[in-house]
Amino acid sequence: MHPKTREKIILTLAGWLAAGVIFFPIFWMILTSFKSEVEAVATPPKLFFSPTLENYVTVRERADYVHFAINSIVISVGATLLATLIAIPAAYAMAFFPGKRTKDLLLWMLSTKMMPAVGVLIPIYLLFRDTGAIDTRWGLIVVYTLMNLPIVVWMLYTFFKEVPKDILEAGRMDGAKPKQEVWMLLLPLSLPGIASTALLSIILCWNEAFWSLNLTTSQAAPLTTFIASFSAPEGLFWAKLSAASTIAIAPILVFGWMSQRQLVRGLTFGAVK
């Protein structure tokens, strides 16, 4: 066998293996959601069984899926829009008018992501209580915006950096004011980058559980809270929990699947020129 071919086969196998390991829990969750509670906890685990939709029926009866799903959509999209709106001018300034400390500032912004969220739980909770933000969509939108802002600024900064400076300068010579420069030149030119940044932000918001569990109860609770409600307090019902999880992640999974190409470009930003 040609060494190139062998290398290709090995890499392909390794790729499939890694994908399998990553996908297995999701696969098993979906499988479990079609089992009865008894089959779900059977040892050894059963791969073949008679599938049932019973869990989905129960989940639908016990909680208003649509209510949670709408909250998830509103909060994810809202936080993403807000973060992008704030990040665009910031990243524009950083990319095209950098100061001596711009790099340090960017690193510092990113470093805030290294802090465990639980570290600021008490102050945030108190702030939320005092401002009446607990269990409101806008409250969660604010928290998610702040949470994703460093990443959104960082990614937009990287994408803006790829736009040739000359083009914006030509715009300036043509009489474009900063707002027109951003709106008529920079944004259309970095649209793919902005799209992938927004996609990533939506996914991060959708999957966020720590803040949603701590700051919402029912009114503004997103799908993560919906899932968690099936793990309490009467004990664990694996099959129902799986069914709830499956319908909670289904929209974002489909969404991610459809926007794969944009996402890959976004996640490998800076790595490939």
Next chain:
Amino acid sequence: MSTVVLKGIEKSYGTVQVIKGVDLSIDDREFCVFVGPSGCGKSTLLRMIAGLEEITAGDLFIDGQRVNDVPPSERGLAMVFQSYALYPHMTVADNMGFSLRLAGVPKEERRAKVAEAARILHLDQLLDRKPKELSGGQRQRVAIGRAIVRKPKVFLFDEPLSNLDAALRVQMRIELARLHDELAATMIYVTHDQVEAMTMADKIVVLQGGVIEQAGTPLELYHHPRNLFVAGFIGSPKMNFLPAKVTAVADGATTIQLASGAELAIPVRPGRQKVGDALTLGVRPEHMRLAGEGEITGDVKVVERLGGETFLYTQLQDGTMLIVQADGEVPTNVHEHIRIKLDPATCHLFDGDGLAIERVQRHPLADMRRLPTRKAS
């Protein structure tokens, strides 16, 4: 009237000074070329005139008005970038009409003005295309068209031809000269290519290390370079430099002795030079002749035959390399020993500081200007 005047212009980035006090006056309808090696500050100077770089010190006047603090778009300038900097998401027509759109010019008027510019630049057929569907030369023309549409007081060009291939560059050079004539506008043009400078300029400004080495007409710089740098920079192949010693100073000429022992009386004014001073003799390759009675002898190391002319790279006894331009028909070959004749009237003398010693006679064409361009309608 569109004049540009720079007074004591300086630019610093932190503690690094890149433009060190530039005084320059560019006349109405003049084609002024900034030329110099890379890093000499020519592009920075242009960008300061454009308003894309802040002026650290000094005053910039356009049409007599101080514009240091006027934003780029209000200076009445248009700039053509080296990278063309076309807006990739817009059609050619939209690219050219962008400034008018920003200025709130009605659509019909905009279309008419774009069509007019497109006609001048032969872009009529391409107005609906996107930049990526154009060739390099076409993109260049769109970039120029974008500038024309604004009817600016002054056109700024930042190395606009350096991304084009050789043939296209020559063609665009001619087109730009024609355009300058047709538009009768003041133009400032940055290049590192001294051929572009020589062929297009009314005035060449030679920059080095952030200062103007010399400004003047192309032939003034060619025949009366102020110092060694300008002498070496203008002209291709570059001027030859030979060490020499002063043996006599008279009113009409200074006699020098070369390393070979040959003596020459160069017609320069009696300046500071004294007998015994070490000077540099400058001779252009095209001013040397192969002749039996020549003062200099050397061995030919490399022969470049261009057909019309031949360049002989000749090593002298003291090791100095000379470039001699000879006729295309010259049969001289490598390893041959040749004698070279110098014409004192075409020789240049530079003192110990590298400054030219003034020649007795000014070249008759040194102050010749091109025919004035047509007046703008």
